[in-house]
Amino acid sequence: xxxxxxxxxxxxxxxxxxxxxxxxxxxxxxxxxxxxxxxxxxxxxxxxxxxxxxxxxxxxxxxxxxxxxxxxxxxxxxxxxxxxxxxxxxxxxxxxxxxxxxxxxxxxxxxxxxxxxxxxxxxxxxxxxxxxxxxxxxxxxxxxxxxxxxxxxxxxxxxxxxxxxxxxxxxxxxxxxxxxxxxxxxxxxxxxxxxxxxxxxxxxxxxxxxxxxxxxxxxxxxxxxxxxxxxxxxxxxxxxxxxxxxxxxxxxxxxxxxxxxxxxxxxxxxxxxxxxxxxxxxxxxxxxxxxxxxxxxxxxxxxxxxxxxxxxxxxxxxxxxxxxxxxxxxxxxxxxxxxxxxxxxxxxxxxxxxxxxxxxxxxxxxxxxxxxxxxxxxxxxxxxxxxxxxx
Numbered sequence: 001x002x003x004x005x006x007x008x009x010x011x012x013x014x015x016x017x018x019x020x021x022x023x024x025x026x027x028x029x030x031x032x033x034x035x036x037x038x039x040x041x042x043x044x045x046x047x048x049x050x051x052x053x054x055x056x057x058x059x060x061x062x063x064x065x066x067x068x069x070x071x072x073x074x075x076x077x078x079x080x081x082x083x084x085x086x087x088x089x090x091x092x093x094x095x096x097x098x099x100x101x102x103x104x105x106x107x108x109x110x111x112x113x114x115x116x117x118x119x120x121x122x123x124x125x126x127x128x129x130x131x132x133x134x135x136x137x138x139x140x141x142x143x144x145x146x147x148x149x150x151x152x153x154x155x156x157x158x159x160x161x162x163x164x165x166x167x168x169x170x171x172x173x174x175x176x177x178x179x180x181x182x183x184x185x186x187x188x189x190x191x192x193x194x195x196x197x198x199x200x201x202x203x204x205x206x207x208x209x210x211x212x213x214x215x216x217x218x219x220x221x222x223x224x225x226x227x228x229x230x231x232x233x234x235x236x237x238x239x240x241x242x243x244x245x246x247x248x249x250x251x252x253x254x255x256x257x258x259x260x261x262x263x264x265x266x267x268x269x270x271x272x273x274x275x276x277x278x279x280x281x282x283x284x285x286x287x288x289x290x291x292x293x294x295x296x297x298x299x300x301x302x303x304x305x306x307x308x309x310x311x312x313x314x315x316x317x318x319x320x321x322x323x324x325x326x327x328x329x330x331x332x333x334x335x336x337x338x339x340x341x342x343x344x345x346x347x348x349x350x351x352x353x354x355x356x357x358x359x360x361x362x363x364x365x366x367x368x369x370x371x372x373x374x375x376x377x378x379x380x381x382x383x384x385x386x387x388x389x390x391x
């Protein structure tokens with residue numbers, strides 16, 4: 001009897017529910033743990049520390065176009081005649097030079113030395129030098145485009161163009177339908193002439209700065225707003241060979257150290273493989289506009305409507321274009337639809353093109369000044385892409 005009574009008491013204790021005052025805080029703690037775990041695994045863990053981005057260039061062997069040395073033939077002749085008169089006679093010394101193989105470092109001469117004796121009564125010295133005119137440097141990507149860059153340290157700047165030893169830029173202002181587009185045609189000698197910069201030179205959320213301020217600090221000749229990455233937590237962020245964020249978002253535009261560009265969908269982008277190929281920059285706002293020489297069309301929804309636009313286009317290694325389209329300004333420029341923007345890059349002959357942040361962010365900076373007429377004067381943003389000289 002006593003045993004049965006004890007069993008009944010134990011059964012009652014097992015079925016007795018947990019007090020409400022204890023269940024509520026335990027449930028809250030469990031939910032908080034789930035939320036924190038999700039945030040960690042999907043947002044925090046995949047991204048490197050803000051202070052310690054992953055260097056994708058470490059151990060990478062570049063296969064970019066090597067410099068091509070231009071060899072020229074120069075005729076240099078130096079003749080020296082010295083006559084001494086005395087009772088024993090005269091000695092004449094002649095050094096004649098022949099052509100030599102030269103590069104930018106100078107000239108190699110080869111010749112012969114002769115001596116003879118005779119009786120004379122005069123003294124004469126004659127020097128004749130013939131040098132080659134300045135020549136173009138065809139190293140790097142300049143080997144493909146002849147004389148598009150300038151000679152030596154010559155820099156020529158106009159209201160819409162820039163030409164130096166390493167950078168050539170020409171900006172065309174074009175009416176496209178009911179909008180005004182600023183099309184910058186850009187050639188560079190090396191990939192180092194193209195770079196990216198963060199607002200206040202700091203990677204992180206909610207950090208903003210005017211594009212013209214970023215451009216000035218980095219001595220940019222030409223710059224445009226980039227991805228506005230700082231306003232969201234997603235997107236593959238690689239800048240100047242450093243990986244800052246590895247969270248999938250959508251289409252990705254990639255530029256490599258060899259100057260090539262390719263576009264990928266979220267599923268076709270392969271960070272591990274691309275890192276071994278020399279991944280240098282990524283663009284993550286999207287979408288892609290031209291891929292493999294074909295325009296991407298058929299956009300729908302709010303993204304498809306006419307708006308101010310910024311985009312980056314690729315022709316071949318070392319030859320790119322940046323386009324900014326003004327918009328939302330009746331009587332001046334309405335803006336382009338996404339289909340119209342893709343068609344513009346395609347008509348220019350771009351093999352790849354990618355859409356960057358637009359709207360009020362759409363800004364082009366040339367030689368320190370805002371070149372376009374941005375909607376409401378533009379705004380601060382999180383990053384820029386730019387071209388500059390390399391010291």
